[in-house]
Amino acid sequence: MTPRLVMVSGGARGLGAAIVRRCLADGHAVSVGARDPAAVRAAFGKAVTAHRFDADDPGSAQSWVDATVAQSGAPDALINNAGILRMVDFTRGEEDDLDALWNVNVKGPFRLIRAALPHLRASGRGRVVNIASTDAKRYRDSSVSLGYVMTKQALLAMTHAVRFAGWDDGLRGTAICPGAIDTEMIANIPGVTPKAQRLQPEDVAEIVSLLLRLPNQASVPEIVVNTRLESTI
Numbered sequence: 001m002t003p004r005l006v007m008v009s010g011g012a013r014g015l016g017a018a019i020v021r022r023c024l025a026d027g028h029a030v031s032v033g034a035r036d037p038a039a040v041r042a043a044f045g046k047a048v049t050a051h052r053f054d055a056d057d058p059g060s061a062q063s064w065v066d067a068t069v070a071q072s073g074a075p076d077a078l079i080n081n082a083g084i085l086r087m088v089d090f091t092r093g094e095e096d097d098l099d100a101l102w103n104v105n106v107k108g109p110f111r112l113i114r115a116a117l118p119h120l121r122a123s124g125r126g127r128v129v130n131i132a133s134t135d136a137k138r139y140r141d142s143s144v145s146l147g148y149v150m151t152k153q154a155l156l157a158m159t160h161a162v163r164f165a166g167w168d169d170g171l172r173g174t175a176i177c178p179g180a181i182d183t184e185m186i187a188n189i190p191g192v193t194p195k196a197q198r199l200q201p202e203d204v205a206e207i208v209s210l211l212l213r214l215p216n217q218a219s220v221p222e223i224v225v226n227t228r229l230e231s232t233i
């Protein structure tokens with residue numbers, strides 16, 4: 001496998017850190033974008049380059065891409081992992097929570113794809129992997145956050161758009177749609193999948209690893225990994 005230069009957002013902890021670990025084990029170079037680059041350095045030392053990316057700071061998407069190119073060269077993979085969960089529906093949560101969800105889960109990936117797209121196209125084998133959710137595939141019931149569901153469905157739409165944006169240049173995009181993953185995000189959410197039945201971050205990182213290995217001919221638009229039995233996903 002030809003090693004890649006992979007950009008991973010939110011790589012200091014949770015699923016993002018597992019993806020970074022797996023990319024390093026696979027021999028890829030990794031540029032991590034995080035709100036606190038010092039936390040990335042504490043976790044990975046000099047094995048990765050650490051840059052500031054804060055979805056609440058619009059300019060930080062372009063500056064992370066530019067810094068990556070300057071320090072390590074042009075990236076040929078972007079993993080949009082950073083995301084948040086806040087409870088928002090017609091009776092719960094505030095408008096600010098909804099704005100935060102759109103900013104981190106949708107506008108952050110949008111800006112990063114925009115900024116990285118010229119490099120991903122130029123590589124002839126670019127990859128965009130968006131970490132969506134089973135909530136991107138359906139509205140399960142009123143126990144879930146409608147705000148989260150809406151943003152993950154938007155991220156799924158964006159994944160399909162990027163496939164069209166880069167197809168002729170060998171760019172392939174995938175939305176991974178996992179059920180519950182055992183990270184801090186769902187540690188205190190009532191009604192989530194019991195701990196013993198959750199995915200481990202490494203399980204999802206394994207899928208990312210596969211997607212970064214597959215050739216351009218193997219286009220995988222979506223991968224659903226459910227922890228529950230549901231009729232269509």
Ligand SMILES: NC(=O)c1ccc[n+]([C@@H]2O[C@H](COP(=O)([O-])OP(=O)(O)OC[C@H]3O[C@@H](n4cnc5c(N)ncnc54)[C@H](OP(=O)(O)O)[C@@H]3O)[C@@H](O)[C@H]2O)c1
Nearest residue numbers: 010014015035054055081082083133179180181183184185
């Ligand atoms: N856990 C689940 O059950 C589950 C299931 C399906 C999909 N997902 C998705 O998986 C992805 C990773 O989530 P996780 O489970 O690893 O959650 P997590 O442990 O809560 O980690 C969230 C990550 O997002 C980053 N982040 C939050 N706000 C940010 C901002 N404004 N700008 C940049 N980065 C920001 C965090 O960085 P800081 O360290 O700076 O806070 C952290 O790295 C998310 O997209 C999530 O929606 C999770």
